[in-house]
Structure formats: structure tokens, C-alpha cells
Amino acid sequence: MRWLALLALLISGTVFAPHVAAQPTETATIDHVVAVTSRWLQVYVRSPAMAGIVHIDLLLPADTTSPHPTVYLLEGIDSARPDQNDWTAQGGAVDFFADKDVNVVLPVGGAGSFYTDWQRPDPLRGRQQWETLLTRELPPLLDTRFHGNGVDAIVGISMGAQAAMMLAERSGDLYRAVSALSGCFDSGDTLGKAELRYIIATDGSDPDNMWGPATDPDWLAHDVLAHASQLTGKSLYIYAATGFPGVHENSATPNLPDAVLEGGAIEFGARLCTEALQRRLGELGIPATYDLAPAGTHSWPYWRDQLSAEWPVLAAALGR
Numbered sequence: 286m287r288w289l290a291l292l293a294l295l296i297s298g299t300v301f302a303p304h305v306a307a308q309p310t311e312t313a314t315i316d317h318v319v320a321v322t323s324r325w326l327q328v329y330v331r332s333p334a335m336a337g338i339v340h341i342d343l344l345l346p347a348d349t350t351s352p353h354p355t356v357y358l359l360e361g362i363d364s365a366r367p368d369q370n371d372w373t374a375q376g377g378a379v380d381f382f383a384d385k386d387v388n389v390v391l392p393v394g395g396a397g398s399f400y401t402d403w404q405r406p407d408p409l410r411g412r413q414q415w416e417t418l419l420t421r422e423l424p425p426l427l428d429t430r431f432h433g434n435g436v437d438a439i440v441g442i443s444m445g446a447q448a449a450m451m452l453a454e455r456s457g458d459l460y461r462a463v464s465a466l467s468g469c470f471d472s473g474d475t476l477g478k479a480e481l482r483y484i485i486a487t488d489g490s491d492p493d494n495m496w497g498p499a500t501d502p503d504w505l506a507h508d509v510l511a512h513a514s515q516l517t518g519k520s521l522y523i524y525a526a527t528g529f530p531g532v533h534e535n536s537a538t539p540n541l542p543d544a545v546l547e548g549g550a551i552e553f554g555a556r557l558c559t560e561a562l563q564r565r566l567g568e569l570g571i572p573a574t575y576d577l578a579p580a581g582t583h584s585w586p587y588w589r590d591q592l593s594a595e596w597p598v599l600a601a602a603l604g605r
Contacts, residue, residue, distance in 0.1 A: 526581025
């Protein structure tokens with residue numbers, strides 16, 4: 286079953302090496318904008334890196350005349366839908382950020398991409414160059430058009446949590462703050478690599494297209510633990526629960542058995558991975574704010590709660 290593969294991936298170990306995405310030779314442009322509301326825009330970006338048009342949801346602050354920071358929100362491997370970022374569909378982002386003086390960038394369509402630059406185009410996913418898009422193309426484009434001030438933070442859940450840490454390590458001082466919720470942070474050891482490759486394959490893609498064959502050093506180069514020193518100086522917020530049923534598992538929970546069994550097992554794996562990251566950061570003397578909850582599953586109600594829990598850390602780093 287797929288959730289077992291996800292659990293195995295979460296429990297497995299990996300190492301990550303810093304790398305800077307290639308500077309695109311062409312400049313990304315905005316193709317067109319569709320207003321969902323006056324403060325929720327669908328921005329369609331013509332991306333040279335992705336060789337096409339990419340849908341980006343953008344939440345604007347009430348005051349759009351003065352410069353303000355930007356928060357990037359990344360999804361998980363199963364939650365990334367093709368037409369909407371699940372932070373707006375299930376994560377409560379629209380309501381939460383309604384009174385926050387920040388732009389919120391929500392990339393759409395990143396399911397199974399790990400928000401990384403794939404070595405080769407994939408028959409299923411096409412050209413995947415998310416790291417270059419997110420760290421090189423979007424920041425200057427969106428800051429210029431929508432009054433960003435160049436002060437950024439990045440948040441991710443599950444697959445997106447790994448990606449948030451990975452991108453923060455590989456992009457210098459781009460992000461002042463990083464929040465990783467229910468993630469795993471390794472990709473370089475034998476087990477972690479094997480399980481990650483299996484998950485990519487079960488999604489219908491060729492894992493060799495992402496970071497090359499299993500012997501390619503690019504797998505080690507994307508291991509967060511190996512390059513955790515690159516997080517020095519950033520404000521970090523890190524969350525994982527135990528997988529035990531919590532306040533959001535009750536008679537009103539949709540698909541309660543799946544939420545408890547599958548969501549619990551995956552979150553248990555995320556907890557082990559998060560504790561490994563905690564140990565690594567402790568060895569390096571890098572401070573972080575941790576919420577290691579005694580109960581909770583791998584599900585949106587808990588990540589929705591984390592928006593308010595993590596906000597003080599993000600706000601302080603963003604000057605808000």
C-alpha cells in the first residue's frame with residue numbers, strides 16, 4: 286500500500302548537500318492574472334525554467350501600497366491538487382492571513398515533484414524545475430509586481446516540509462525563517478533513497494529523472510541532515526506529532542479508520558525523522574522552536590492549527 290511506502294520513506298535516513306539552483310538565462314514573466322477575490326489572485330507565470338506557464342495562488346494583505354514580506358506555503362505529496370493549493374482548500378490560509386501584512390505565495394501543481402529541479406523531463410510530469418522557479422524566478426518577479434520587500438519565509442508540510450528545509454539550505458540567505466511540519470529530511474542513505482525512488486515510481490514517474498540513478502551524488506546532495514549547518518542564522522519552527530489519535534480524531538472525522546491507521550503511522554515516521562533533525566541541529570548548536578506534540582495524525586486539521594502556532598516565529602523573523 287502506498288501509505289506504507291510513505292511511512293518507510295519517513296522513517297528512513299538521508300543526508301543533504303547544499304547547492305544553488307542554476308540562474309535562469311531568461312526572465313520569468315506574468316502571463317495573466319485571474320482574481321478569485323480582491324485579495325486572492327491566480328497568477329499565471331510564464332517560467333523559462335519550467336518551459337511553460339505555472340499557476341501560482343497569491344494572497345495579498347489589506348494594504349497593498351507599501352512593501353511587505355512574503356511567505357511561501359508548500360504542500361505534501363498527496364495534497365497537491367492540479368487546480369488549487371491545499372493551504373487554501375484545507376489549511377485555512379485565506380482566513381488566517383486576512384489580517385497579516387504579508388504576501389502569501391502558494392504554488393499549484395507540485396504533486397510528487399518534491400519542489401526540486403529534476404535532471405531530465407519526465408514523461409508524466411514534464412519539465413520539473415521547481416527549485417529554480419521558487420528561489421530564482423518568482424521572488425524578483427512577484428516582489429516587483431506585488432510590492433514585496435525581499436524578506437521571505439517558507440513553510441511546508443510532509444513532502445513540502447522536506448522541500449522547505451532543502452530550499453532554505455540551498456538558497457543562501459533567501460529565507461529568513463523556515464517552518465517544517467510533519468516532514469522527513471533525508472535522501473542519501475540506502476534505505477531512504479530506495480523508498481523515495483519507490484514512491485516516485487508508484488506515482489508514475491521515473492525516479493532517475495529526478496536526481497539520476499541511485500548511484501548519482503545528487504541524491505546525497507539533497508539530504509537536509511548532511512547540510513543542516515546551512516540553516517545557521519535562520520529562524521526555525523519544527524513540528525511533528527506522535528501519530529496517536531488526538532483532538533481531531535472523533536466521530537465526526539471523515540474516514541476515521543484511515544485517519545487513525547494510515548495518518549497515524551505516517552506521522553509516527555515523521556516524528557522519528559523530526560527527532561533526528563532535532564538531534565542534528567543540537568549537535569551543530571543551531572536553535573529552533575519545536576512543537577513535538579504528544580498526539581496527532583498526518584492530516585490537515587493539525588497543520589491548520591500550526592499556522593497560528595508557528596506565526597510568532599515567522600513574524601519576528603519577517604519584522605511583523
